[in-house]
Amino acid sequence: MISLSHCPGPIGIFDSGYGGLTILHGIRQLLPQYDYLYFGDNARAPYGIRSFDVVYQFTRQAVIKMFQMGCQLVILGCNTASAKALRSIQQRDLTELDPERRVLGIIRPTAEVIGSLTKSRHVGLLATEGTIKSKSYDIEIAKFFPDIKVSGVACPFWVPLVEYNEVDSPGADYFVKKRIDELMMKDNNIDAIILGCTHFPLLMPKIVKYVDPGIRIIPQGEYVARSLQNYLLRHPDMEQRCTRTGTCQYYTTENADKFKESATTFLHEKVCVSHVDFDK
Numbered sequence: 492m493i494s495l496s497h498c499p500g501p502i503g504i505f506d507s508g509y510g511g512l513t514i515l516h517g518i519r520q521l522l523p524q525y526d527y528l529y530f531g532d533n534a535r536a537p538y539g540i541r542s543f544d545v546v547y548q549f550t551r552q553a554v555i556k557m558f559q560m561g562c563q564l565v566i567l568g569c570n571t572a573s574a575k576a577l578r579s580i581q582q583r584d585l586t587e588l589d590p591e592r593r594v595l596g597i598i599r600p601t602a603e604v605i606g607s608l609t610k611s612r613h614v615g616l617l618a619t620e621g622t623i624k625s626k627s628y629d630i631e632i633a634k635f636f637p638d639i640k641v642s643g644v645a646c647p648f649w650v651p652l653v654e655y656n657e658v659d660s661p662g663a664d665y666f667v668k669k670r671i672d673e674l675m676m677k678d679n680n681i682d683a684i685i686l687g688c689t690h691f692p693l694l695m696p697k698i699v700k701y702v703d704p705g706i707r708i709i710p711q712g713e714y715v716a717r718s719l720q721n722y723l724l725r726h727p728d729m730e731q732r733c734t735r736t737g738t739c740q741y742y743t744t745e746n747a748d749k750f751k752e753s754a755t756t757f758l759h760e761k762v763c764v765s766h767v768d769f770d771k
Contacts, residue, residue: 510689511568517712539619618687
């Protein structure tokens with residue numbers, strides 16, 4: 492067990508890159524009173540193409556770092572990390588690290604509400620290759636709604652389009668249309684599409700352009716925020732361990748100036764960012 496302080500601290504939001512900022516934004520819209528610490532492992536992004544073991548090791552390392560930085564509760568604001576690392580960290584590592592701390596993911600909150608968002612019971616999923624291969628959405632949705640059919644398509648070029656600020660380019664149109672067409676060819680009864688990557692809401696104008704008007708597009712931010720709100724209501728002991736002064740700190744394993752510039756695209760506000768290394 493590592494040495495950690497049990498003093499109240501900020502709610503941690505982790506992502507391999509910038510996508511988790513869309514989760515942070517949704518949470519802060521609903522719960523602005525809490526303090527937050529955003530940690531982006533940008534130096535080793537993207538996680539979507541990495542193996543289960545590598546994603547687990549990287550995510551575990553980041554969670555430990557965020558615990559050391561004072562977070563009592565960490566949300567994996569990354570679908571790949573939630574799919575490939577969450578269960579191992581919850582079941583295996585927390586007992587050793589600190590059984591009183593918690594790590595939550597972002598797949599379950601969407602799975603819990605999807606039944607109210609589809610009438611046809613046919614749901615599409617657009618995500619990274621890692622999330623699609625993990626079948627995490629299929630498994631979680633089946634727990635709550637076994638009658639819902641999930642069809643998924645990996646979108647390998649969507650994250651780079653967002654990361655390199657190419658969301659308005661002709662290339663974005665090509666790759667977005669291609670994957671949506673592929674998804675609808677799999678199942679033309681789909682009436683709801685989950686954006687199973689936190690980068691994808693930045694492509695919303697393109698996605699809406701190529702999806703039929705009757706199909707509901709589901710970004711995760713608001714559902715994760717509501718789930719967190721309910722979690723804190725159900726666990727007042729943890730709620731008391733989350734500080735409340737309305738602040739937000741940003742950390743990255745990459746260049747801080749680069750992160751600051753890119754974060755503006757996601758948050759539409761200027762942020763103060765600090766570089767952090769795992770060995771310090």
